[in-house]
Amino acid sequence: MLEIQNLVKRFGPLVAVDGVSLTVPRGEVLGFLGPNGAGKSTTMKMVAGFLAPTAGTAVICGDDILTRPLQAKRHLGYLPEGAPAYPDMTAIDFLGFVAAIRGLRGAGRKSHLARVIEMMRIGEVLNQPIETLSKGFQRRVGVAQALLHDPPVLILDEPTDGLDPNQKYEMRSIIRAMQPEKAIVISTHLLEEVEAVCSRAIIIARGRILADGAPAELAARSPRHNAARLTVVAAAEARLRAELVRLPGIASVEKVSENHQAILIAIPHDRRPIADEIADFVRAQGPAVSEWRIEQGRLDDVFRAITAPAAETTEPEPVRQAA
Amino acid sequence: MRNTAIIFRRELAGYFATTLAYVFIVIFLALAGALTFFVGNFFERGQADLQSFFSFHPWLYLVLIPALSMRLWAEERRSGTIELFLTLPVRLSEAVLGKFLAAWCFAGIALALTFPFWITVNLLGNPDNGVILASYLGSWLMAGAILAVGAAVSAITKSQVIAFVVSTAVVFVLTAAGTSIVLDLVRGWAPAGVIRAVAGASLFGHFSTITRGVLDLRDLVYFVSIIAGFLGANALLIELKKAD
Numbered sequence: 091m092l093e094i095q096n097l098v099k100r101f102g103p104l105v106a107v108d109g110v111s112l113t114v115p116r117g118e119v120l121g122f123l124g125p126n127g128a129g130k131s132t133t134m135k136m137v138a139g140f141l142a143p144t145a146g147t148a149v150i151c152g153d154d155i156l157t158r159p160l161q162a163k164r165h166l167g168y169l170p171e172g173a174p175a176y177p178d179m180t181a182i183d184f185l186g187f188v189a190a191i192r193g194l195r196g197a198g199r200k201s202h203l204a205r206v207i208e209m210m211r212i213g214e215v216l217n218q219p220i221e222t223l224s225k226g227f228q229r230r231v232g233v234a235q236a237l238l239h240d241p242p243v244l245i246l247d248e249p250t251d252g253l254d255p256n257q258k259y260e261m262r263s264i265i266r267a268m269q270p271e272k273a274i275v276i277s278t279h280l281l282e283e284v285e286a287v288c289s290r291a292i293i294i295a296r297g298r299i300l301a302d303g304a305p306a307e308l309a310a311r312s313p314r315h316n317a318a319r320l321t322v323v324a325a326a327e328a329r330l331r332a333e334l335v336r337l338p339g340i341a342s343v344e345k346v347s348e349n350h351q352a353i354l355i356a357i358p359h360d361r362r363p364i365a366d367e368i369a370d371f372v373r374a375q376g377p378a379v380s381e382w383r384i385e386q387g388r389l390d391d392v393f394r395a396i397t398a399p400a401a402e403t404t405e406p407e408p409v410r411q412a413a
Numbered sequence: 414m415r416n417t418a419i420i421f422r423r424e425l426a427g428y429f430a431t432t433l434a435y436v437f438i439v440i441f442l443a444l445a446g447a448l449t450f451f452v453g454n455f456f457e458r459g460q461a462d463l464q465s466f467f468s469f470h471p472w473l474y475l476v477l478i479p480a481l482s483m484r485l486w487a488e489e490r491r492s493g494t495i496e497l498f499l500t501l502p503v504r505l506s507e508a509v510l511g512k513f514l515a516a517w518c519f520a521g522i523a524l525a526l527t528f529p530f531w532i533t534v535n536l537l538g539n540p541d542n543g544v545i546l547a548s549y550l551g552s553w554l555m556a557g558a559i560l561a562v563g564a565a566v567s568a569i570t571k572s573q574v575i576a577f578v579v580s581t582a583v584v585f586v587l588t589a590a591g592t593s594i595v596l597d598l599v600r601g602w603a604p605a606g607v608i609r610a611v612a613g614a615s616l617f618g619h620f621s622t623i624t625r626g627v628l629d630l631r632d633l634v635y636f637v638s639i640i641a642g643f644l645g646a647n648a649l650l651i652e653l654k655k656a657d
Contacts, residue, residue, distance in 0.1 A: 101656075138500040141656050163502040170500070174493035178430045179423075190419045191501045219430075235497070 091116050091273035092137070092243050096146035099132050099297075106132045108297035109146070114273040116242070119265060121288030121305070122277035125397050129297040130277045131171045134247050137275075138168040150243050164192075167241035169249060173232030177221035181212055181231050184220060185238060192239040206234040209264060225252035233261070237268075244274045250283060262287045281389040285309075291389075295397040305389060310361070312387025313395070318356040318368040319385055326378040327352040337371065339364040355385075416503045420511025421518070428519050441477055441523045448473065449530065461538025466530050467548045467624045471588050471617050474559050479580035481520060482563025483573040485512050486651065491571045495655060509648045513557075513564055513640075520556040524549065544626035551623030554636035555616055559584050561643035568650040584616075587639075591615025 092114040099107040107129040114120050122130045135141040137148040139155045139162060148155045153162035175184050185206070189199050207213050210230040215223055220231060229252050236244060249265070250258045265274060265287050278284065284291045285305045293301040293308070301308055309315065322330050327345070334343045334356050346353040358364040365384050372379045428434040445466065449455050453465025489495035498508065534540045563580040570576050589595050591612050599611050612618060616639075619632040 135496065135656075138496075140496050140500050142652075160502045160504070163500060166500075168497075168500045170493060170496040172493055174497050176423075176427070176494055177492060178427060183426075187419065187423050188501065191416060191503060193502075 091151055092275065093149040094133070094137060094146075095148065097133060097136055097143050097148065098145040099129075099136060099141065100144045105297055107136070107143075110294070110297070110299055111146075112292065112299065112302070114243075114275060116273050117270055118290055119269050119274045119276065119288045121284035121291040122275060122294065123279070123281070123284060123291055123393060124277075124294040126279075128295045128397070130294055131247055132297075133294070134168075134245050134275070134277060135170075138166060138170075138245055139163055140170075164239075165241055165243050167236035167239065167244045169232050169236045169246040171247040173229045173251075175220045175228065175231055175235070178219055180217050180219055181223070181227075182216040184231065185234060188235045188238055194239060202238055202240065205240075206237050209237065210234040211260075226254060226257050229253055230257070230261075242272055244268070244272055246274070246276045248278060249276055250278065250280070258283075281393060285389060293393060293396050300396045301392070306386070308392050309387040309389045311395075312389075312391040313361075314355065314357065314385050314391060315361045315387030316358055316363050316365075317385045317387075318358075318364060319383055320354045320356065320368075320372070320379050321381040322352050322354055323378050323380065324352045326375075327354070330354060330375065330378060334371070337364075337367055339367045361387075414507075416507040417511040417514070420503070420508060421515045424512050424515030425518055428515070434519065437477070437481065437519075438523050438526060441473070442526060444473055444477070445469070445527055445530075461534055461540040463530060463534055463540065463545050463548060464624065466527070467552060468621070470552045470555065471620055474556055475581060475584050475588055478520065478556055478559040479563045479566075479577045479584065481516055482560045482580060483567055483576035485516060485564045486567040486647075487570050487573045487576045490655075491573075495651075499651075499655065505648050505651060509564070509644055509651070513561060513644055513647075516560050516564070517553075517557045520560060521553055524553055524556065541626065544624070547626060547628045548624040550628075551620050551632070551636075554623075554633070554640075555620045558587075558616060558636050558639040558643075561640040561647070562587065565643045565647040565650060568647050569654050587614065588616045591618030 094110055094112050097107050097110045098105070110129070110133055112120075122133070124130050132141065136143045137150075137155065139159050143156075148162075150162040151165040153165065155162040176187075179187070185203055189203060194202050207216065210233055212227060212230050212234060215227050215231075220228060223231065229249070233246065233249055236246060246265075250261050253261060262283065265276065268274065269289070276283075276288070288305055291301075291303065291305045291308055292299055301311070320330070320334075331343050331345065331354055334340055334354060337356075339358050339362065340356045341359045342357050344355040344357065346355060356364065356368065363384075368382065368384075372382055448469040449466040453469060455465045458465060486495070489498060499505070531545060534545075535542070562583055563576070566580040566583060567573075567576040570579075592615070596608065596612060599608055603611075613635075619635045622629060622632050
């Protein structure tokens with residue numbers, strides 16, 4: 091459905107996007123992750139046909155955005171960064187304008203408008219000028235505009251930015267509901283969002299793709315994947331820590347203070363499973379360990395490790411203050 | 414073509430959605446009246462024509478038309494809607510043309526609202542209505558040429574103020590090119606061909622030919638080429654500069 095081929099964008103000496111290639115089939119929600127200035131938005135702008143790439147191209151449903159831009163744009167629903175909309179227009183006039191440009195007329199226009207208004211719950215603000223709407227409503231009008239013609243490919247640059255937690259939850263449900271029939275790309279800096287809606291995540295930094303996989307797969311690359319987290323009695327903490335380190339499966343033990351509890355994190359060699367070993371250990375300790383579980387690893391650890399490699403390697407074995 | 418019409422309608426409605434349209438029309442009519450009656454000595458001349466009305470149009474437009482054109486693209490760039498607009502399935506030419514035609518149509522509405530001048534002069538005497546009609550047409554063409562310049566300038570900046578100031582400067586040069594101040598500057602050293610070219614590039618020169626009642630094909634070609642040339646530049650500048 092969407093094929094990005096070796097996209098490159100240079101702004102003078104600055105290489106904003108440096109050879110990004112990827113394919114998004116129908117049924118996939120791809121999360122585009124990266125620090126600010128990583129090249130996420132620039133990539134999306136090129137795919138949507140706003141910026142001309144320095145090299146490479148994008149093909150949307152078989153139509154090349156460079157050689158057949160009008161056809162390619164018809165297959166695409168695009169929410170630009172910041173959800174821009176004409177501030178003087180009312181929401182309904184704005185959607186009507188987009189519908190007209192999209193070639194929707196008559197009954198089709200009516201039903202498409204009704205569908206997105208219902209989906210985005212913007213019925214109550216239709217006759218207000220967009221500049222008077224709250225950030226959340228502005229964002230929803232922007233997404234409504236992108237969904238209006240029910241496109242097979244959707245590119246949403248930060249679709250939940252400015253939404254409150256309930257609205258975020260709703261927006262994610264809507265994206266998940268559309269997943270089976272569409273190829274969807276969203277960019278976000280909220281890692282929890284990737285875990286909540288994306289079937290695949292790509293981490294991009296300095297214009298290059300640094301990681302590509304299912305969110306759970308990426309999380310498994312966390313140094314804490316398969317680590318055991320033990321809540322222990324404060325008095326026994328030092329002794330337990332020393333004993334844990336001596337277990338053959340364990341590489342190191344970190345101490346974390348959380349809510350005045352002593353927490354030990356036992357990190358295995360090469361993220362190997364250590365559940366059995368820890369279970370035996372905990373049984374032997376009796377009441378000194380009040381609670382324990384195996385961690386899956388966290389996407390933000392992976393994100394930090396991948397996008398800031400220089401800072402990570404110079405850091406000594408961390409004893410984190412808070413998890 | 415269909416898209417041009419849709420964009421045209423949205424843009425034209427945009428003028429009337431804010432107070433801009435009304436403020437512009439009121440100021441335009443007030444200034445036109447003041448210049449005609451007080452500076453142009455409409456009554457004292459004792460002639461049943463609209464010369465004193467039309468002769469100030471180049472200077473009126475110099476200030477007012479850039480105020481109309483400054484928002485065309487600068488506002489889209491500032492608010493980021495240009496990214497939304499140009500990722501819809503429209504050709505850049507349709508976008509440029511739709512915006513320009515809406516602004517030109519609006520200028521036409523403002524100009525048409527000066528009809529009381531025409532009624533007045535017809536009540537007072539027997540003017541040559543053919544000349545007046547030609548003058549209106551010439552004035553509207555000149556407004557279009559200035560709008561096209563302003564639209565192209567508006568394409569290169571996010572700031573409406575910069576768009577206004579630069580457009581006014583460019584239009585001033587274009588208008589003043591035919592006046593003796595500029596021609597005297599050139600006359601001392603330039604060959605005759607250059608002097609003719611400078612004089613020929615003047616909005617003022619072509620407009621005043623028309624207001625004298627001479628509707629020459631060359632003047633029409635001049636205005637149409639200015640409009641076409643600057644709209645082409647507009648499209649090119651958007652293509653080159655839309656990213657920053």
